[in-house]
Amino acid sequence: xxxxxxxxxxxxxxxxxxxxxxxxxxxxxxxxxxxxxxxxxxxxxxxxxxxxxxxxxxxxxxxxxxxxxxxxxxxxxxxxxxxxxx
Numbered sequence: 001x002x003x004x005x006x007x008x009x010x011x012x013x014x015x016x017x018x019x020x021x022x023x024x025x026x027x028x029x030x031x032x033x034x035x036x037x038x039x040x041x042x043x044x045x046x047x048x049x050x051x052x053x054x055x056x057x058x059x060x061x062x063x064x065x066x067x068x069x070x071x072x073x074x075x076x077x078x079x080x081x082x083x084x085x086x
Contacts, residue, residue: 021042031038059066078084 023038023042028038031041
């Protein structure tokens with residue numbers, strides 16, 4: 001299920017795991033020069049990628065229902081549209 005801010009919540013220190021990754025030397029130099037916490041920035045980027053992939057997969061799995069609903073709205077308009085104030 002796709003959650004809101006929970007998808008991007010960073011792990012607490014007790015839940016952290018050390019991993020080995022390769023990152024371009026220039027990017028590391030730039031990050032250090034800007035005092036960017038490389039571990040936290042990496043974790044944030046991975047969390048964003050995970051959330052995006054979960055969203056993509058959910059949309060793919062639910063494509064039929066989404067298309068059906070969009071078709072219904074095209075043919076019939078939005079339910080309760082007459083009550084909209086905008």
